[in-house]
Amino acid sequence: MTHASASASAPDNALPLDMTIFGGMGDLAMRKLLPALYMAYLHGNLPGSTRILSTGRQHIDREAYLAHVEQHSRGFIAKGNFNDKTWDGFLQLLHYVELDVQNAPDFSSLAAASRQGAERVFYLSTAPSLFTTICDKLAASNLVDANARVVLEKPLGTDLASAIEINEAVGKHFAESQIYRIDHYLGKETVQNLMVLRFGNSILEPIWRAPNISSVQITVAEEVGVGSRAGFYDGTGAMRDMVQNHLLQLLCIVAMEPPTSLSPDAVRDEKLKVLRSLRRFSLADIARDTVRGQYGHGVSGNQEVAGYLEEKNVPPDTRTETFVALRAHIDTWRWSKVPFYLRTGKRMARRSSKIVVEFANPPFPLFPGAPGGVANRLVIELQPEEAIKLQIMAKQPGSGMQMQQVALNLDLQSAFQQRRAEAYERLLIDVVRGRLTHFMRRDELEAAWEWADPIIDGWATLGEKPHPYAAGSWGPSESFALLARDGFSWVE
Known part of the structure; x- marks a missing residue:
């Protein structure tokens, strides 16, 4: 080069x-x-x-x-x-x-x-x-x-009160336009490309809503365990460490309305509306629609690995979750009755971050022998590779009208010859050049905590231990049941 x-x-x-x-x-x-x-x-x-x-x-x-x-x-x-x-x-x-x-x-x-x-x-x-x-x-x-x-x-606080305290303290000396709350997921090429995909293509925008979309999945799976971060992590857990920031930010970009411009405040205004439209969880909702897990002994990367309770600096009786799956709803006309499934965990089967948009099937099965499941699915892969795939149905070669799922694959590596900067590089350049669009505003951060806090408090009230799952798996079986109730399954 x-x-x-x-x-x-x-x-x-x-x-x-x-x-x-x-x-x-x-x-x-x-x-x-x-x-x-x-x-x-x-x-x-x-x-x-x-x-x-x-x-x-x-x-x-x-x-x-x-x-x-x-x-x-x-x-x-x-x-x-x-x-x-x-x-x-x-x-x-x-x-x-x-x-x-x-x-x-x-x-x-x-x-x-x-x-x-x-x-x-x-x-x-x-x-x-x-x-x-x-x-x-x-x-x-x-x-x-x-x-x-x-x-x-990050993490910017452990709850709403501590986040407000940090914001107040920093805000005494720096104006909001001088504060860059960084979330490196917002620096990923495919995350930023999602804005163009949604709002720059007339073929997608009219159908980016209920009832055309039947569900959305957002997964951030890590193959690693807590490692040297165990002391910090045990006081944090997956909900605070990943869901409240990374996964909610991805959800906002998927679900936001078109901004009036690409100015920082116009974009962040729309993300804030999504956070404020997230349905709050009652205690019954928490018991039914959330799953906490904690990894145990297992095999990861072809090696036996310790369970969370065996990690150094982890208390033997801790109930800190290393896995969270939940079903969320956005109470707006665009997303009425569309479930958003969020999932994150450590010591999962492999490192994988993706957004999966499942479109509703045709109302009448015209073709005989059509395979079951979802006909059309948009898969936005964030890591380890960045790619966008649209799953469609096509006729199998030969006689008859047998169908098969195929993928239209936008491989960003081969589609564009330009070098793609890594997330931190891109965001640090934004800081140097004074570009705030891909950084969280104060009211966004606090709205995210307002939604997350009752879930964390509800878990404490319910007093249930996290469900065990083997290291190297895709999490506890209860997370699969969460989707199966609605007729869906996780896309691995």
């Missing part, structure tokens, strides 16, 4: 850029943020006057920090994208600032390292409990001005 000159094709930006990563020595920074910024630099999408300041409590110098980056971050860059000269140039952008966020005097070191008049981006890759402290001390150090932006990494 041809490696672009970072300086030659960098966007015209009147201000120099100082991007500060709090938690800059952490796992997210090494695995995702720095590789994404390298790719942005490689393809000329960072201002030529960019500096990246990583903060950490470790008492090390810049050389030791760069050695840490070499060891822990370089390996997450695909070999086909790596270039020694470009990497050396990228390393010149990196600086290390020793800083304990609990220690106010340490922020003077950051202030000294920051350039006057620069566009400052503060990426808070820390525990949310530190967001308030960091923003307060940034403001006290005169680092927050009209050109400053702050990126908040």
Whole structure:
């Protein structure tokens, strides 16, 4: 491939850029943020006057920090994208600032390292409990001005009250237009392409509604277990970690009405309407229409793996769910009586994220021997590969009118020659360029918690243990029964 000159094709930006990563020595920074910024630099999408300041409590110098980056971050860059000269140039952008966020005097070191008049981006890759402290001390150090932006990494709170508290604390120093609540699923190419698919094609928009659509499935399945995150995860669970943010955001894009424009607020206004139209769950609804699971011992990736209760730092009697499936309804004319099935879990059969839109079958079976099941299905695959497939019925070759399901497959890899940026790269470029469309607004976040909180509270009231499922499976059998009641089945 041809490696672009970072300086030659960098966007015209009147201000120099100082991007500060709090938690800059952490796992997210090494695995995702720095590789994404390298790719942005490689393809000329960072201002030529960019500096990246990583903060950490470790008492090390810049050389030791760069050695840490070499060891822990370089390996997450695909070999086909790596270039020694470009990497050396990228390393010149990196600086290390020793800083304990609990220690106010340490922020003077950051202030000294920051350039006057620069566009400052503060990426808070820390525990949310530190967001308030960091923003307060940034403001006290005169680092927050009209050109400053702050990126908040999830989870944004553990419930509505804590989310409001974080929003209030950050909002004291940053205007809403300066706050970027990041959800990397919104940076995926196929998720963003869903907007074009829906609203740019006259063949789809008229039928994107009840009764033409019979159901929608959204699955985010992870093959991995909790691993080193067990201590954090056990206080969170799948509902807070995945459903309240990732899956609801995907649901909003599937279900939203056409926005009046592509401006950030126009798009986010429509997503907010979806969240406010989600039917609230009563205790009876929770008992009937939600399934919690917890993985046990099993086989994953051809290896025996421990169950959740056997993971390090997991309490032996915990009832934290590692799997959630539920049936949701959106109370609008467009989606009347259309069930939305959401599913996410760890230690599933394989890594797979997809949206499945099932269209209603023809009202009369004209062709003899027609196979049962769903005739037409739109499958939007998000990972591990990104693709869009439309399942239709076609005649089998030969005599007679026997039908067979076939797929019209839009393979984005082969359909477009342009390079497709990874989610974090795309979203970080959006932050640098001040584009808010693919970030959550405050009222969106709080509306999502307003819907999720009663479900979490209802589980506590019911007091039932999560249903067990074997690692390497597709979750507890109860999740299959949830769909079978309505005549549907999960699309694996």
